[in-house]
Amino acid sequence: MKLLLINSGDKNPFASLYDGNGLSTVYSNEFNSSNTAGKPDNLINCLVNLSSRISFKELDAIAVTIGPGSFTGIRVGLSLAKGIVFGINKPLIPVNNFELMLQRVPDSDSTKKYCVIIPSKLPEYYYAVIEKGIISSFGAENIENISKLLNNEAVVVGDFDDETQLKHCYFSIINLKNGASEPESLANLAVKYFNEGYLIDSQKVQPFYIKEFNLKKP
Template sequence: MALILSIDTSTKVCSVAVHQDGKILACSELFTEKSHSGMLTTLCENVVKQSGFTLNELDAIAVAKGPGSYTGLRIGVSTAKGFCFALDKPLIAINTLEAMAYQVKDFFPANYLLCPMIDARRMEVYCTIVKTNLTSILETEAKVIDEYSFLDLLNTQPIVFFGDGADKCRESISHNNAKFLEIPILPSAKSIGYLATKSFEESLFENVVSFEPFYLKDFVGTQPKKI
């Protein structure tokens, strides 16, 4: 029996959830920007309490490893590792984009491909392409989108684009096989927990000491103004 606390801070949404054997027991989500650092630990403690368990009864801690917001990922992973060290529990890391794909995979036939997108900079997105069974077709990457993006795949089968990075790609990707979801799909600890249950069963754990977020590209900060 696996009792897992899951954390997702890869975007502006801060979410935590508790799953037992793949069944969600409790979840809390904040859609307020910059709430991660101040509220995350409290959210985790409250959600575990709401689920009817204690922190010591957890079997593992799962976290969205990225890609996504550099700062958000750093906060989420640091918090998850802190719980692992304090409670002596294993760490499970889940790809944020794959967890997004998990949310929609059951709504499309097998001949469709899924392309979750997280907004990066300008016309760049973090994205991957998977089948509806979550088998990888294209590896996770930071990609600048233009009219030629994914053209070889779009010529053969439909691709569903979704996530906050997909909205800005509608004009560039105009192929008849390009399908854009009208409902927002955001990363969530709920889907992190479902995937983490499978990883737990397969003992796919991270090294808590050396694990780092999947930033995908180097952090670019704002340059200080010259006086």
């Protein structure tokens, strides 16, 4: 099994190759960029780098994160993935970022209720309540409203810095700062979905937007 993995997340986009024996990852920050506007170009550079190691025609599928998160990042990553699969006639494996973050939790317990939160435009966070591996509700709220929604019945999962965690110490929190890496977790999910036959025609894959995208007026 040979898979290409694309993550256009906010922190450090990357592309990886998985071949059943190991994982080879190229991060966007390995390429020079003066500002965040260079992230899309850097993700392209990641893919060019990996294409020198293997012919993409040998791939069995491409896994790509579909959000929620940066509107620009989601569009760029999904567009690149769709362009590649169109050229090689292979299926997509869409992975939402809530699933990816929960996959990073060490020894996660399927009997527990988790609330995965991802920074949106602060003070809001995207959130998803996951019970027995299924998303039961999701949305975008500030921390206080999420706290009222959970009523201390879920373990919060997030990728926090120390300062943010201290601010919200009243939560039962699993901080992913020391969790499994994103490339490793994305590879594990991609392999799982591939084996389960969760392979989607690229034309049917859409971004997972929670909030509407609003263009800023000049």
